[in-house]
Amino acid sequence: MRPTAIFICPILALILGGCVAKTVVGAATAPVRAASKVVDWTTTSQDEADRERGREIRRREERLGRLEDDYRELEEDCLDGDDSACREAVHMRNEINHLRPSVPVESDDDD
Template sequence: MRGLSIVLLASASFALSGCLAKTAFDVATAPVRAASKAVDLATTSQSEADEKRGREIRKREERLGELQREREKNEKACLSGSSQACDRLSAINAEIRILLPQVPVEPDDD
């Protein structure tokens, strides 16, 4: 019985030493992994920046399309004599003037 206890104790010590070594390795590399993760979160890759810019441009283009459709409706109403439509047309034109320089122009392929 005593021999069995010694064998179990010896095998347990080998198993625990592996666990201790892994734990020591994990503790030693934790600051490096944390710093690496922080850098990844703090920086933006070029592809992420491009995607974000593309989304912003698409939003502006969509808004510009909405404003142009709304402008056409208000222009017709303004020509028909609606002063509210004329005021709204002025506001829409001002927003379009602000938005237009922020939307890139696609070159014509002739």
């Protein structure tokens, strides 16, 4: 029984030594990995920011388009003599003027 223990002890030491070392390294790097995950979750990547900006611009463009359509209708009603339509058209024009600078203009390159 004694000779078997002599052979098994060095083998166990090698096997367990690797396990212990791996556990120690894993425990030492765990806080760093956890911190990097938290930073990743709490920050917005440039790609995510670009997508969100694109969505916001599309929302503004759609809102501007609806306002301009409604404004044209109110303008026609105003020209037909509807005073309340004239007042609404003034308010809507102010909203359009406020929104327009935040919507980028695409150039028409027909060259």
